[in-house]
Amino acid sequence: MINLARKDVEHSLGKFLITAMGVGMLLGIVLIMIGVYRGMIIDAEVLLDDIGADVWVVQEDTLGPFAESSRVHEDLRDTVRVIDGVKQAEALTFQNTQLPKNPKPIRVMAVGFDPFGTVNPINPKRIIEGRGLERSHYEMVVTDKTGYHVGDIIRLMRHNYHVVGVTHGSVSSGGDPLIYVSLKDAQELQFSYSNNRIRTDRARGIEGAESHMVNAVVARIRPGYGIDEVAKGIEKSLHKSVYTADQQRWILTKNVIETAAKQIGMFTGILVIVSTIIIALIIYTMTLEKMKEIAIMKLIGLPNWMIIKMIGQETLLLGILAFIFANLFSHLIYTKFPKRVVLEIPDAWLLFAVVLVASLLASLAGIKKVISADPQAAIGG
Amino acid sequence: MEATPGIRVENLYKHFGEGETLVRVIEGANFEVYKGELVALIAPSGAGKTTLLMMIGCVEEPTSGTIWLGDEKVYENRWLTKETRKIRREKIGFIFQAHYLIPFLNVIENVTLVPQTNGMSEKEANKIAMELLEYFDIGDKARSMPSELSGGQNQRVAIARALANKPQIILADEPTAALDTERSVAVVKMLKKIAIEQNVAVIMVTHDEAMLPLCDRILKIEDKKVVSKEVPASKDII
Numbered sequence: 097m098i099n100l101a102r103k104d105v106e107h108s109l110g111k112f113l114i115t116a117m118g119v120g121m122l123l124g125i126v127l128i129m130i131g132v133y134r135g136m137i138i139d140a141e142v143l144l145d146d147i148g149a150d151v152w153v154v155q156e157d158t159l160g161p162f163a164e165s166s167r168v169h170e171d172l173r174d175t176v177r178v179i180d181g182v183k184q185a186e187a188l189t190f191q192n193t194q195l196p197k198n199p200k201p202i203r204v205m206a207v208g209f210d211p212f213g214t215v216n217p218i219n220p221k222r223i224i225e226g227r228g229l230e231r232s233h234y235e236m237v238v239t240d241k242t243g244y245h246v247g248d249i250i251r252l253m254r255h256n257y258h259v260v261g262v263t264h265g266s267v268s269s270g271g272d273p274l275i276y277v278s279l280k281d282a283q284e285l286q287f288s289y290s291n292n293r294i295r296t297d298r299a300r301g302i303e304g305a306e307s308h309m310v311n312a313v314v315a316r317i318r319p320g321y322g323i324d325e326v327a328k329g330i331e332k333s334l335h336k337s338v339y340t341a342d343q344q345r346w347i348l349t350k351n352v353i354e355t356a357a358k359q360i361g362m363f364t365g366i367l368v369i370v371s372t373i374i375i376a377l378i379i380y381t382m383t384l385e386k387m388k389e390i391a392i393m394k395l396i397g398l399p400n401w402m403i404i405k406m407i408g409q410e411t412l413l414l415g416i417l418a419f420i421f422a423n424l425f426s427h428l429i430y431t432k433f434p435k436r437v438v439l440e441i442p443d444a445w446l447l448f449a450v451v452l453v454a455s456l457l458a459s460l461a462g463i464k465k466v467i468s469a470d471p472q473a474a475i476g477g
Numbered sequence: 478m479e480a481t482p483g484i485r486v487e488n489l490y491k492h493f494g495e496g497e498t499l500v501r502v503i504e505g506a507n508f509e510v511y512k513g514e515l516v517a518l519i520a521p522s523g524a525g526k527t528t529l530l531m532m533i534g535c536v537e538e539p540t541s542g543t544i545w546l547g548d549e550k551v552y553e554n555r556w557l558t559k560e561t562r563k564i565r566r567e568k569i570g571f572i573f574q575a576h577y578l579i580p581f582l583n584v585i586e587n588v589t590l591v592p593q594t595n596g597m598s599e600k601e602a603n604k605i606a607m608e609l610l611e612y613f614d615i616g617d618k619a620r621s622m623p624s625e626l627s628g629g630q631n632q633r634v635a636i637a638r639a640l641a642n643k644p645q646i647i648l649a650d651e652p653t654a655a656l657d658t659e660r661s662v663a664v665v666k667m668l669k670k671i672a673i674e675q676n677v678a679v680i681m682v683t684h685d686e687a688m689l690p691l692c693d694r695i696l697k698i699e700d701k702k703v704v705s706k707e708v709p710a711s712k713d714i715i
Contacts, residue, residue: 097593098586107581107622392577395536396591396638397566471536 100402101409104386115378116414120421122371123447127426128433129364130443135436136357140269140348143207144341146219147188149314150323152339153330159347160339161190161311162269168336170283170308179330181321186215187310189282192272195242195250202242204275205268208282208310211235215314218263218276226261232278237261239273241434253285269348271435283307368450375418375451376458379411383462387469394471404463411459412452419448480511482545483646483678484533486703489542491528502528504701506542510678512645515669517689517708518682520698526682527650529698533680534569534648535561547645566591570639570677572649576631578623584610584634585619591642602641609637613667629660636664640671647671649681653688665691 105112153176154160155167168187176185189208194201207217211229218228218237226246229235236257238244248259257277266274277285287307289297297303317326323340331338339347349357390403423444430437489506492499502525510516520526531537533544535551544552546568551557558564565571578587588609589602597605610616613633615626623631632652639647649668653661665681665688672679672693681692686709689695695706 097599098582098590100582103586104581389579389581392579394562395565395577396571397562397564397569398590398594399562399566402594472531 099409100406101413104406105410105413112410112414113417115382116417117421119375119378119414119418121425122374123418123422123451124425124429126364126367126371126447127422127439127444128430128437129360129367130447131426131430131437131439132433132435133357133360133364134438134440134443136271136353136360137349138438139267139271139436140353141345142265142267143217143269143274144345144348146222146266147215147217147314148316149215150317150341151182151315151327151330152341152344153313153315153334153336154311154339156336158337159351160337160344161188162344163347163352166311167309168311168313170279170310172334172336173310173313175334176313176315176330179326179333181318181326181329183316183318184214185313185315186210186213187279187313188215188217189279189286189311190268191282191286191311192268193252193275193285195238195244195252195275197243203272204239204242205270205272206275206277206282206285208277208279208286210279213279215316218261219266222263222266223261224264226259228261229276229278230260232280234258234281235260235278237263237276239266239275240264241267241273242275253288253290255281255284257281265436267436269352279310283309368447372450372454375415376454376461379414379455379458380462382410382414383407383459383466387466387473390466391469391471391473394469400467403466407459407463407466408456411455415448415452415455419444419451422447480513482509483512483514483547484508484510484680485543485545486533487543487545489529489532489544490540491525491532491537492540501701503532503539503698503703506703508696508703508705510646510680510696512676512678513673514693515665515672515679515681515691517692517695518680518698519684519686519689519695522684524698525701526698529703530648530650530680530682533646534571535564566595567642568645570642570644570647572632572636572639572647572652574651574654576623576628576635578631578634578638580623583620583622584615584626587623587634588638588641591638595642605643606637606641609640610634613637628655632656632664636667640675643675644677647677647679649679651682651684653683653685658687661685661688662691669693 152160158164158166160166170187173185173187176182186209191206193204193206195204209217228237234255234257236250236259238259240262244259246259246262250257268274287309317323327338327340393403426439430439486506486508489503491503492501494500518526528537532539539552541554551564585603585606588606592602593599607616610619615630615633618626618630653664668679668681669691671677690709692708695708697704697706
């Protein structure tokens with residue numbers, strides 16, 4: 097039996113493939129947008145997961161360094177360490193800064209930590225080149241997105257920093273690449289002023305800046321102790337705001353990036369709707385373009401099911417090809433995006449299902465038109 | 478041997494519209510076309526030739542009357558079957574002024590589409606189609622697309638398609654309108670030959686009076702009625 101859909105597609109293969117590619121690229125953009133949304137959520141949690149702290153101690157009445165300015169004294173770390181139930185505690189700084197680079201500087205987030213401490217925010221699995229920090233000063237680990245490599249020297253403020261390691265996939269909650277420096281260097285970068293500023297301050301009677309500040313102290317809890325209980329204990333005794341890892345995660349995803357994520361989510365939703373409408377219109381138009389041929393088929397007596405089968409098969413084929421092109425296209429370009437794009441298979445299948453349903457609904461509209469077509473239209477009657 | 482009617486029309490009416498916009502096209506047509514007979518259907522433009530052909534072809538529903546196709550009564554004030562398309566597919570072969578081939582099927586696929594839809598095997602349908610294409614001298618074009626053939630070749634493919642389902646009736650709507658006299662004569666002679674060899678009732682709508690002597694009989698629509706006439710005596714054109 098002649099497969100009409102196959103014959104029609106073969107006859108206009110170029111046009112069919114270009115249409116499928118066009119639809120595929122549209123769907124590819126939808127997949128990328130979903131990936132951007134997923135990427136934002138994952139980016140928000142990268143640093144949190146890499147640090148792996150149970151408890152975050154931050155400035156009183158603040159949500160912590162990811163949400164707002166938080167400053168605590170460095171020696172708070174020592175106080176936290178002796179609280180019952182605390183296994184390890186370390187001080188951390190987080191600071192947005194610019195790395196010099198041609199043609200324009202790169203915005204990064206600098207994470208300062210004690211290289212000899214017990215909490216190391218550099219996830220060893222992320223190191224793709226070199227090593228972590230092993231000295232108290234002038235070493236730096238950068239993320240590959242910065243474009244720097246091991247052996248490069250980067251000047252920040254008064255000092256040169258040697259790149260000793262490169263990580264992959266290390267980003268801040270805002271998607272900025274991370275760099276890692278020692279706590280002392282980070283404090284100097286964040287809390288020390290330039291010579292001119294110091295001279296001006298002295299002239300105004302301001303004596304020295306407090307550089308032994310950090311943005312948060314993180315702690316890990318001993319086994320057998322309840323994280324919530326220890327957190328409450330710290331909060332009560334030290335008059336600081338204390339968050340568990342889950343609370344910090346909630347702050348990041350629901351407070352810090354929620355608006356941006358919603359924005360992307362809404363845009364993705366609109367894009368899905370627009371894409372669906374465009375695909376539906378393409379399929380409907382493809383069906384209407386064949387009205388003359390369909391009228392001839394009806395005139396010579398071909399049953400409706402053969403015509404419906406032809407339209408249905410072409411719709412299905414277009415949907416499948418577009419889905420394949422969408423995945424090829426999105427996988428080809430997603431690494432070129434400056435921020436993380438996470439392409440997940442379930443998202444692709446869900447989109448495929450949405451597109452397929454839309455396509456079939458559109459073909460139903462075309463089929464309805466076809467069924468009501470007058471066979472005499474074939475002969476201009 | 479007594480001739481058996483391939484088409485029988487009784488008291489056939491066709492009106493379009495109603496009230497003030499009512500147009501009476503056919504008013505009580507009565508005629509028969511016998512198997513093996515080539516009948517020309519003539520009338521001025523707009524008199525209802527194609528409408529009559531489409532009613533016989535189960536495409537256009539009459540207003541009232543009775544239509545027999547062979548032994549089967551297909552219409553009596555209403556269609557007697559829901560599957561008028563099945564009747565077209567199994568009993569009728571259509572030929573039009575233009576070839577109206579399906580552009581995305583090649584020649585042999587166009588010819589075998591209806592027989593295969595009727596349940597004939599691909600092998601058997603291809604065999605019949607090749608015989609027909611050879612008969613029309615276009616066997617070498619079996620795998621060509623319609624767009625690669627000349628108008629005359631496409632018209633021969635269209636005739637082969639009309640014959641491939643071994644129809645009892647052939648309805649030809651001005652099949653020679655786009656052809657020159659020589660080719661027109663060839664087509665009409667071919668229809669006459671088919672009518673005789675395959676014992677098929679053929680109605681051919683034509684404006685070309687030069688073709689009339691080649692036909693067995695003439696049906697003319699006069700004052701909305703169908704009257705039967707003898708063919709002109711002159712056969713110079715033959």
